[in-house]
Amino acid sequence: MSNTMVNFYRGTQGMGVVISVTYDKDRVILDFGAPFTPLSEIYDGTVKPRFRNRVKDALLLERIPAVPGIFTREDLQDLSCQSFEDSDLNTAVFISHLHLDHMSEADKIATQIPVYIHEDGLKLLDALCTVGREKTHRRFSAFRYHEKITIGNISVTPYFSDHPCPGSAGFLIETPDSTIYYSGDIRFHGLNSQKALKELDELSNIKTDLLIVDATTTSPAEFTGELITEMGIYKDAAYLLNGFRGLGVFNQYDRDVAMMARMVQIGQRLNRITVFEPAYAYILNALYGYKAPILLPDLREHPQYVKEMTGWPQVTADEIKAHPDKYLLQNSYGNILTLTDFDGIPGKYFHLFGEPLVAGAKEYGIMLNVIKKLNWEFSSYTNLYSFSHAYPEHLRNMVEKINAKTVVAVHSRNPEKLDPVNSIQFFPTEGCEYILQDGILTKAD
Ligand SMILES: [Zn+2]
The missing domain is CATH 3.40.50.10710 (Metallo-hydrolase/oxidoreductase)
Incomplete structure (x- = not known):
């Protein structure tokens, strides 16, 4: 029986990704952003974010899912979510890049939990704070491409992902019984597409059980069919x-x-x-x-x-x-x-x-x-989304090359439009714990 559990808290119906991979008492969380809803965004510049109540507000507004064991008791106040203090999990969070739908809520995580960002992303974050475009009161840890980070039984290796935001990454997550690749935001029509394709070649040599892939452009609303590099x-x-x-x-x-x-x-x-x-x-x-x-x-x-x-x-x-x-x-x-x-x-x-x-x-x-x-x-x-995400035919190539047993599309409003090639496409329910065994996801009781 496998001990690897995966929970797709957010991202199966669009932007704003939060995924956890747990093995026994070790857990990594991949990305921690609010859904991208520019036409109904509460913080429109007029509504002021609150500080002491920021976690409570974010949970009530459903900007973040109620992931147990990552918010402090003090921040949760009277909310029933399990607090960091009451959890025995050893957790680390990995941010794929500094776009808001991947990291906007990271400053709400208990400061005792390490949150990793690529070293270039950290430089950008610092600069954004200086110019008043970002506020954060917590410390972040740095990762570098291809340098493995170990969280108890789980290891995470960041890979380069071509995206206009500095330090963008995908993550290879290895537990004692399973291998997972989460792409972050990915494209193959940018200026660094050759580098991205080289990374893909490397990944194609690794036997992967589960591929979690940014499938934004499978949504017809977000890809007009006009392929512009x-x-x-x-x-x-x-x-x-x-x-x-x-x-x-x-x-x-x-x-x-x-x-x-x-x-x-x-x-x-x-x-x-x-x-x-x-x-x-x-x-x-x-x-x-x-x-x-x-x-x-x-x-x-x-x-x-x-x-x-x-x-x-x-x-x-x-x-x-x-x-x-x-x-x-x-x-x-x-x-x-x-x-x-x-x-x-x-x-x-x-x-x-x-x-x-x-x-x-x-x-x-x-x-x-x-x-x-x-x-x-x-x-x-064209439209905003096509610029930062892989076009359907490039996505197909990625899915084919990684050749995972199972593929889950995230970051798309039409995940069913992904071409899974030879993989089995799985449509998880958000917030459910799944056991990953031999590349197959099944609901845990
Ligand atoms: Zn994104």
Whole structure:
């Protein structure tokens, strides 16, 4: 009889993944994010998160599942979930990457439980905290690719996963009787697809019982059928800016740092200087050690970290106005009014998966209105989800190569549309404990 138990707490019906693998008294938890619901998100910037009641609020709002033994008694207050103090499990949590649907709730876990993030992810987290885009009051532990971490009877080996967020990983979980691979978020059409395919080759040599795979693009709502690669997006932006006499502006997500670095290169190729807001420049420097020129937003008082960015190259709005064809400007939604400085100048705006993340959000309409008032050209690329996730045919290749006995699709609203190739596709009920034996999941009584 196998002792490996798997519980898919979250993620079988969409984004926000929480999975546990337990062997006797040892347990690893994979990812710990709230579901991604941008159109009904409670913390919309107006509603203030509470601190002392944060665990209670998150459980009542179902942002996190009631996983026993990971929240402190003090945080749970009168809720009936088993507390960390009352549990005899030895637990560690592994975060695949810093996108919110994988880690937003990690700061609610008892601080005695180690939470692992890739070392580059930790650098990003630090930078996000400094610029005020993330708050955390706990410590995290670092992992590196291919360096095994042991949690009692369970070992976890992180593998590289190509994703725009630094330090993204999938995890190979080995218990004394089973081998599981959890992909995290994965794609094979990004700039590092060769590296991702090499990792897949390595994984294909390991006999895997269970594959838990990010199957986002199996949902027709999230994949329009238009296969566009990350390189294709950059090429298109560069093509549209080549020979253009006006200003190029792009809006990207602050956690997708590889894209910032890429935009610097694209600027160089186009003979344009890529200019960033201080927060983005700070993050880029934290990961790549490059001090990009900054354009200060017009604020009465700058935050402390900006005051300390003395010695950074600076560009003024007047300089950009005088030679708009010499600049490629990063602009986030919060600073969209900076763009009105360039009224009357021709411009091309590239919405490169920045916030507002989804069309249909109120803010998305406001953004379009501002661009329209400026008479600028607006470009956006397929939908958000396709950019960061494997296309169906690449997914099929991954499932085929790993060739696990059983496959479970997560992170998708239509898991039934996954092509399991030679594996048995299993559809778990969230919150149920399953025994994994010889690659077959069966409900534990
Ligand atoms: Zn995700």
